[in-house]
Amino acid sequence: MNTLLDALSQGIAIGAVYAVIALGLAIIHAMSGVLNFAHGHLVVVAMYLALVVKDTWGLDPYAASIIVIPLMAVLGALLYLLIFRRLAGTHVLTAIQATLGIVFLVEGILLMTQGGQYKRTHTGIDGTSVALGPIDMDGREFVALVVALAASAILFWALGRTGYGRSVRAVVQNPRGAQLVGVHIHRIRIITFALGTALAGVAGILLVPGHAVHPGAGLAYTVTAILAFYLGGPGNLLGTFLGAILLGLAESIGAIYLPESSGFILPYLVVIFVILARPRGLFAKAVPA
């Protein structure tokens, strides 16, 4: 019983972090129509930035977020202005090819500046644990869970309840109409790219304490985020969130209950099954004809 509870709590904690990555990917996709295969590499960039900040000023990775997250937002705006703006309206596969180019670019820059070896870091809360009723959670996991849920909640609130969110929804539904009623769509897109990349930064900060970083680690995060995005049904942010939680649960349950490394296969089996059974995702909206 306790094993099951541990599996569930770990699964939800890692799933919540995946959700932050996937939500960033999803809002960027909603804005530009481009599925960013370099999104996981942006997470890795944030992880390296946290390491650099720690080495330079001795800041705890969590404290480094004050510097890292704004930097990531600026990076997102730059990516939009330099690359994604020009991809608007191209074929969906052409745009993917461009983002695969970004993958190589980012990985190359990280290799040149940071080297190819795995790096780890420590935080002030290593080894602590938090008791939640019958569950004992690792302190870093608990922080990741709380922050990731909060970040997702803030995103949903911002999109659903603020003027910015209304503009975003207008641009997603009908860019031309949005422009006609006075939405500055260029600015909305820049802000949304900054926001999506900043979310990748949040995820990077949450992942850096427990995970070894490597320049090539990004693709795995991208794959997870895209799979979550697809599980939930493209265009449905709540679906993306739930898809990511489902993937996290599949990962932790597979790791605990299935023999050896075959447990890692469980999330992929879930995805393959879902895409075949419901090609438009679990929570897809009815498709207009």
Added chain:
Amino acid sequence: MTGRMIWIVLGMTAVLLIATTPGWLDAYYLGIVTTTLFFIGLASAWNIVGGMAGQFSLGNSLFVAMGSTVVSALITLHGWSLWPAVATGAAGSAVLAVGIGALMFRRQLPHLSFALVTLAFAEVGLLVITSMDALGAASGVVWSEPVLGIVDESAYLQAALALAVASVVISWLIHRSRLGHRMRAIRDDESAAAAIGTNLMLTKTLALVISAMLTSVVATFYANYVVFVDPNAFASPVTSISVILFVVLGGLGTVKGPVLGAGVLYPLAEILRGQYGDLPGLSNVVFGVAILLVVLFAPTGLSGLFGRLGESISSTLHRGDRPANRQVATTVERSPSGRSGHKAMERSEPTPPAHHLTEIEKS
């Protein structure tokens, strides 16, 4: 016709020139030439399904793994002889391809779903291989002896050259065959292709099976050349993605695209890596920038670029093969931005032309 003749003459000259390289190149550059030839084979094989039929498979690593890890494990760990093992690898790839086709091509799934499910299959394949002791698990397989009695560099070069030429010739035969026309019809507009009587599922599955078997055979010899078959290199989707990018850079869906893409970019990256060994990421940076530049500014790839150059020299030269050599990006483009991603994903392409939206946005 003249344009095609020029390419054939150029190609044959290149083949003859490469065949003589063991005579005048040192071992280091000979190795680069050999590996480039293997990559030309892999790129041409992927191009059959990804470029010509427009099914953007990210799961080619499955077939590379089948040809490399599985075949080398059969030979070195289980004592099979060469040809039965190669045939088993190719047959296994074909079975996998038929299975994927049967699952994925039953209905018209959005393009991205196909890319994603094949990527998920590829990840599963990597995990299965790294956890199976019978396939060498994570530590991989080391070939105990060279196959075919190949012992020296020049024999490997000839084997690689033969495979590359075979892949290109097979691509060319498919490109001009009835099957090739059906594949391009599906790539350009699935509904229209179905309406004129093309069997979508059969055609797509055939493209995938041919691509898979060719990939598997090339991968076997490449793996034997490399000797140490590391699953994280051979069975990883990343290797397949770089092959895909060679094709994209060269020109999707054309016969010469994969040859130009892999033939120019692999040696470039390798020489950069050799020259600037103390800056390990430099070749990746150059590769990434090249991809971005090509996608943003020359969407028909190197072959399109060369084609346009040729045209400007003599406009009569390329009249014969121009229309057939157009690629996806030029035929299906410019849908209304913003929502275009959803649209392009949820329906089969092509999306309708833009309503001058981009002009308005710029103002």
